[in-house]
Amino acid sequence: MRAGLQRRREQYAEQLKRLEYDQQRSAAPLSADFAEQAAETENDEVVDALAHRTRTAIRQIDHALRRDDAGQWDECERCGQPIGEARHGKLPEATRCSACADER
Numbered sequence: 234m235r236a237g238l239q240r241r242r243e244q245y246a247e248q249l250k251r252l253e254y255d256q257q258r259s260a261a262p263l264s265a266d267f268a269e270q271a272a273e274t275e276n277d278e279v280v281d282a283l284a285h286r287t288r289t290a291i292r293q294i295d296h297a298l299r300r301d302d303a304g305q306w307d308e309c310e311r312c313g314q315p316i317g318e319a320r321h322g323k324l325p326e327a328t329r330c331s332a333c334a335d336e337r
């Protein structure tokens with residue numbers, strides 16, 4: 234299970250690297266054509282939002298790995314009940330049971 238988490242983390246890190254590369258590239262002067270400029274701006278926003286989501290996912294995985302280190306990987310951090318294999322199979326980085334995850 235830990236291997237699954239680490240693999241996911243690597244995938245996200247790889248994705249983030251690509252997104253950051255995109256962000257750097259789009260920091261270059263915009264093209265003169267206005268229509269193209271508008272499209273580029275929209276694309277920048279999508280890339281920024283994606284990069285933000287990816288960073289959040291990596292933080293969540295690191296958090297789950299730390300809980301694994303503490304031997305609490307399958308323990309809901311809110312209510313202390315087991316998170317369960319069904320949920321962890323779908324979402325290895327989950328640190329709350331499904332009941333608690335709904336209560337943000």
Ligand SMILES: [Zn+2]
Pocket residue numbers: 309310311312313314329330331332333334
């Ligand atoms: Zn719970």
